[in-house]
Amino acid sequence: xxxxxxxxxxxxxxxxxxxxxxxxxxxxxxxxxxxxxxxxxxxxxxxxxxxxxxxxxxxxxxxxxxxxxxxxxxxxxxxxxxxxxxxxxxxxxxxxxxxxxxxxxxxxxxxxxxxxxxxxxxxxxxxxxxxxxxxxxxxxxxxxxxxxxxxxxxxxxxxxxxxxxxxxxxxxxxxxxxxxxxxxxxxxxxxxxxxxxxxxxxxxxxxxxxxxxxxxxxxxxxxxxxxxxxxxxxxxxxxxxxxxxxxxxxxxxxxxxxxxxxxxxxxxxxxxxxxxxxxxxxxxxxxxxxxxxxxxxxxxxxxxxxxxxxxxxxxxxxxxxxxxxxxxxxxxxxxxxxxxxxxxxxxxxxxxxxxxxxxxxxxxxxxxxxxxxxxxxxxxxxxxxxxxxxxxxxxxxxxxxxxxxxxxxxxxxxxxxxxxxxxxxxxxxxxxxxxxxxxxxxxxxxxxxxxxxxxxxxxxxxxxxxxxxxxxxxxxxxxxxxxxxx
Amino acid sequence: xxxxxxxxxxxxxxxxxxxxxxxxxxxxxxxxxxxxxxxxxxxxxxxxxxxxxxxxxxxxxxxxxxxxxxxxxxxxxxxxxxxxxxxxxxxxxxxxxxxxxxxxxxxxxxxxxxxxxxxxxxxxxxxxxxxxxxxxxxxxxxxxxxxxxxxxxxxxxxxxxxxxxxxxxxxxxxxxxxxxxxxxxxxxxxxxxxxxxxxxxxxxxxxxxxxxxxxxxxxxxxxxxxxxxxxxxxxxxxxxxxxxxxxxxxxxxxxxxxxxxxxxxxxxxxxxxxxxxxxxxxxxxxxxxxxxxxxxxxxxxxxxxxxxxxxxxxxxxxxxxxxxxxxxxxxxxxxxxxxxxxxxxxxxxxxxxxxxxxxxxxxxxxxxxxxxxxxxxxxxxxxxxxxxxxxxxxxxxxxxxxxxxxxxxxxxxxxxxxxxxxxxxxxxxxxxxxxxxxxxxxxxxxxxxxxxxxxxxxxxxxxxxxxxxxxxxxxxxxxxxxxxxx
Numbered sequence: 001x002x003x004x005x006x007x008x009x010x011x012x013x014x015x016x017x018x019x020x021x022x023x024x025x026x027x028x029x030x031x032x033x034x035x036x037x038x039x040x041x042x043x044x045x046x047x048x049x050x051x052x053x054x055x056x057x058x059x060x061x062x063x064x065x066x067x068x069x070x071x072x073x074x075x076x077x078x079x080x081x082x083x084x085x086x087x088x089x090x091x092x093x094x095x096x097x098x099x100x101x102x103x104x105x106x107x108x109x110x111x112x113x114x115x116x117x118x119x120x121x122x123x124x125x126x127x128x129x130x131x132x133x134x135x136x137x138x139x140x141x142x143x144x145x146x147x148x149x150x151x152x153x154x155x156x157x158x159x160x161x162x163x164x165x166x167x168x169x170x171x172x173x174x175x176x177x178x179x180x181x182x183x184x185x186x187x188x189x190x191x192x193x194x195x196x197x198x199x200x201x202x203x204x205x206x207x208x209x210x211x212x213x214x215x216x217x218x219x220x221x222x223x224x225x226x227x228x229x230x231x232x233x234x235x236x237x238x239x240x241x242x243x244x245x246x247x248x249x250x251x252x253x254x255x256x257x258x259x260x261x262x263x264x265x266x267x268x269x270x271x272x273x274x275x276x277x278x279x280x281x282x283x284x285x286x287x288x289x290x291x292x293x294x295x296x297x298x299x300x301x302x303x304x305x306x307x308x309x310x311x312x313x314x315x316x317x318x319x320x321x322x323x324x325x326x327x328x329x330x331x332x333x334x335x336x337x338x339x340x341x342x343x344x345x346x347x348x349x350x351x352x353x354x355x356x357x358x359x360x361x362x363x364x365x366x367x368x369x370x371x372x373x374x375x376x377x378x379x380x381x382x383x384x385x386x387x388x389x390x391x392x393x394x395x396x397x398x399x400x401x402x403x404x405x406x407x408x409x410x411x412x413x414x415x416x417x418x419x420x421x422x423x424x425x426x427x428x429x430x431x432x433x434x435x436x437x438x439x440x441x442x443x444x445x446x447x448x449x450x451x452x453x454x455x456x457x458x459x460x461x462x463x464x465x466x467x468x469x470x471x472x473x474x475x476x477x478x479x480x481x482x483x484x485x486x
Numbered sequence: 487x488x489x490x491x492x493x494x495x496x497x498x499x500x501x502x503x504x505x506x507x508x509x510x511x512x513x514x515x516x517x518x519x520x521x522x523x524x525x526x527x528x529x530x531x532x533x534x535x536x537x538x539x540x541x542x543x544x545x546x547x548x549x550x551x552x553x554x555x556x557x558x559x560x561x562x563x564x565x566x567x568x569x570x571x572x573x574x575x576x577x578x579x580x581x582x583x584x585x586x587x588x589x590x591x592x593x594x595x596x597x598x599x600x601x602x603x604x605x606x607x608x609x610x611x612x613x614x615x616x617x618x619x620x621x622x623x624x625x626x627x628x629x630x631x632x633x634x635x636x637x638x639x640x641x642x643x644x645x646x647x648x649x650x651x652x653x654x655x656x657x658x659x660x661x662x663x664x665x666x667x668x669x670x671x672x673x674x675x676x677x678x679x680x681x682x683x684x685x686x687x688x689x690x691x692x693x694x695x696x697x698x699x700x701x702x703x704x705x706x707x708x709x710x711x712x713x714x715x716x717x718x719x720x721x722x723x724x725x726x727x728x729x730x731x732x733x734x735x736x737x738x739x740x741x742x743x744x745x746x747x748x749x750x751x752x753x754x755x756x757x758x759x760x761x762x763x764x765x766x767x768x769x770x771x772x773x774x775x776x777x778x779x780x781x782x783x784x785x786x787x788x789x790x791x792x793x794x795x796x797x798x799x800x801x802x803x804x805x806x807x808x809x810x811x812x813x814x815x816x817x818x819x820x821x822x823x824x825x826x827x828x829x830x831x832x833x834x835x836x837x838x839x840x841x842x843x844x845x846x847x848x849x850x851x852x853x854x855x856x857x858x859x860x861x862x863x864x865x866x867x868x869x870x871x872x873x874x875x876x877x878x879x880x881x882x883x884x885x886x887x888x889x890x891x892x893x894x895x896x897x898x899x900x901x902x903x904x905x906x907x908x909x910x911x912x913x914x915x916x917x918x919x920x921x922x923x924x925x926x927x928x929x930x931x932x933x934x935x936x937x938x939x940x941x942x943x944x945x946x947x948x949x950x951x952x953x954x955x956x957x958x959x960x961x962x963x964x965x966x967x968x969x970x971x972x
Contacts, residue, residue, distance in 0.1 A: 192865070199865040203862075205839040265871070360693075377689040379678070381882060385685075392880040399877075405869065
């Protein structure tokens with residue numbers, strides 16, 4: 001991972017009045033200013049269709065920071081008010097992009113230097129292709145001096161809707177920006193525990209020796225939410241659980257936890273190994289989808305989205321196999337759902353010497369209570385030789401005192417630095433779509449969609465999916481034990 | 487480990503007025519009565535030279551129990567007063583043993599059953615040979631019916647003074663009691679964490695894979711005490727640190743942590759593997775002792791024992807090698823000392839992939855704060871790729887609520903049951919003496935004896951012993967981290 005100093009930059013945020021900017025980007029910038037992690041020459045340009053003022057943005061920042069339980073530092077807010085400028089644009093109008101370019105040129109003139117230009121598209125993905133075309137048309141796809149200052153595009157998922165649309169989007173973006181210039185944000189990858197997966201795996205020989213099919217019996221990755229879709233009807237109705245979490249975040253987590261050791265810990269080498277892993281996932285045969293994938297919809301969802309025929313899944317579970325020497329024979333179960341019993345994202349490896357004797361597990365807890373838990377067998381004290389499962393754990397909170405940077409702070413700093421380690425490549429995106437394509441197709445024509453109670457662990461079909469591979473979802477147990485550490 | 491029910495028994499304690507009986511044996515019996523772990527037909531016979539009364543013993547028990555912070559249960563004390571009887575004896579007089587036999591016969595008559603007869607020699611080892619001869623002469627080396635009730639001999643270390651004297655003692659005892667009848671008590675082996683070593687090693691595949699010279703860089707076993715010899719001048723002057731702890735307890739710990747997996751977890755199979763391990767320790771060449779063994783004496787020791795020429799070591803450290811496929815090339819460092827900086831007994835395995843990259847360790851903490859700690863590398867939070875050592879731990883106290891049985895309770899129950907798993911065999915004792923014999927010889931003729939400050943970590947020569955194998959004693963670090971968990 002590179003350690004380049006952060007160069008002068010202008011961060012242009014499309015959608016400055018939107019939810020993401022208010023909840024994540026602007027507060028993250030506040031904290032980065034506070035930590036003095038931003039370059040000396042730095043400016044923020046907020047693009048808005050509906051109009052806003054710098055003062056309004058500053059008040060949003062103040063509110064957000066104070067909701068973290070911190071009193072906002074007026075000096076930082078004053079400084080931010082000076083470096084933010086608002087540009088009102090009709091995003092479909094090419095002339096407005098020329099005007100945007102003039103604004104950026106003017107900022108650079110005032111600083112007296114060429115600055116990297118970052119365009120953060122915090123707006124719906126449908127608009128991406130059009131906007132990047134117009135950015136390129138206005139020559140905003142390169143910095144003010146070729147080869148010195150760079151232009152970078154930051155985009156949020158979804159990166160397509162299926163394999164074909166992802167391919168199309170990638171091609172469209174590539175007519176304007178090269179792959180090197182595109183930063184696909186996966187904030188899961190920027191979480192501390194996620195970043196720690198590679199460190200843990202490759203810097204700790206004690207655990208490395210057990211990391212293959214000789215000892216790992218199965219791998220389970222869970223992203224469970226208690227909340228429902230929270231009013232995001234339009235987005236969710238065209239996405240669903242499989243696309244929203246499994247195809248994107250959970251495949252990335254799977255790749256980190258199962259990929260081979262890269263030759264060095266640089267961005268390119270890591271992406272190469274992640275891609276190799278994703279490409280090693282055994283293709284799913286069309287007529288086997290029902291055996292390895294389960295979907296579900298929580299009760300009341302159709303009323304919530306006001307569509308009595310909605311076939312959108314709020315729960316999805318899949319069982320994959322990895323066809324390489326390390327993992328052949330080790331089922332990988334992934335599941336996600338809304339309206340479940342707990343909020344928890346975690347990766348669990350279960351170890352055993354002989355089938356049926358699963359006595360150890362290792363869990364990376366991504367959220368909440370970030371940390372690592374190993375369950376092991378210990379002799380019960382006293383006049384007995386019985387064993388009992390006990391836990392060893394390492395919690396970030398206990399070992400590292402102080403406020404930990406939010407994932408979006410890390411995303412912004414890495415994009416400013418030009419470090420692409422924590423961003424998904426187009427090849428990874430395509431490989432991920434390729435894996436789920438047969439499931440998407442089967443579900444698009446099937447009429448089967450089990451429902452489940454809100455507050456449960458999803459449809460009983462998911463339990464069977466695990467049972468058929470002689471596996472039990474671990475959540476009840478894991479959750480209880482994490483509670484102990486709280 | 488067998489689960490035989492405890493049969494009727496008479497426990498005869500030689501040295502009932504001694505320190506061990508007052509501090510350990512009688513209080514342990516109190517707690518075993520309380521826990522209803524003793525057989526219905528059970529009697530205690532206290533042998534004394536100097537005379538005492540049952541009432542005096544009961545008061546000692548009450549005092550000891552109350553010093554544990556528990557109020558003594560009068561009903562249990564009353565019951566104990568009924569089952570204890572005192573026999574005054576001249577231990578050199580054969581007739582007194584006949585009188586003892588009559589007492590035991592009388593107890594059995596009153597219970598109307600044959601009872602196993604256990605003889606616990608809680609007296610100095612020099613007297614053992616003589617006493618067992620007289621026990622045998624009085625036919626106390628067998629139960630009242632051959633093959634049904636058994637006679638067992640329980641002895642405390644030291645089991646000899648060197649190889650020759652140990653051999654002699656074993657032969658002397660064997661003229662009166664067979665090997666099967668002799669229970670050599672090592673209370674270290676009866677501690678929960680020690681008992682857990684085999685469970686941990688063989689029931690947890692996650693760690694099993696790393697348990698050999700491909701990943702273990704070295705093994706360190708420490709038994710450190712803050713206290714000095716506490717007035718036990720005569721005992722210590724003829725023992726010293728090497729005999730007192732390394733040759734006995736620490737070699738047993740080494741065997742448990744490095745032995746091959748026994749075919750089953752029964753006493754015989756475990757002892758077979760322990761012996762094989764002890765016999766695989768590379769013999770120490772006479773002219774290499776200075777390279778692999780260090781002794782020391784704390785400052786002020788000679789004044790304490792009133793001998794300005796005392797050559798008794800209060801600190802000893804040795805570096806051994808195990809010549810088998812699993813451990814070839816892995817140094818095993820053992821050290822013990824009195825008057826050191828901390829009280830701690832622990833076993834640490836250090837893991838590394840490449841020499842110089844020791845990034846993991848696993849520590850069995852025998853006392854205090856019994857538990858297991860794994861140190862590992864985690865990514866520091868924030869905008870860095872730096873790593874930091876963090877710890878995962880499992881503490882008995884946190885995972886198992888309630889008072890845990892003292893090691894002597896376990897010793898007594900196992901001896902009553904006839905389970906020899908936690909007792910040292912004569913072959914193990916001889917193999918242990920064989921290892922240290924060249925060191926004992928070299929030290930008996932050398933005039934070199936470094937001193938060290940009380941409250942330090944021993945003589946600097948011990949640091950060099952580790953350094954020469956590119957090892958650093960871990961104590962400072964480990965102790966600090968255990969403190970965190972307290």
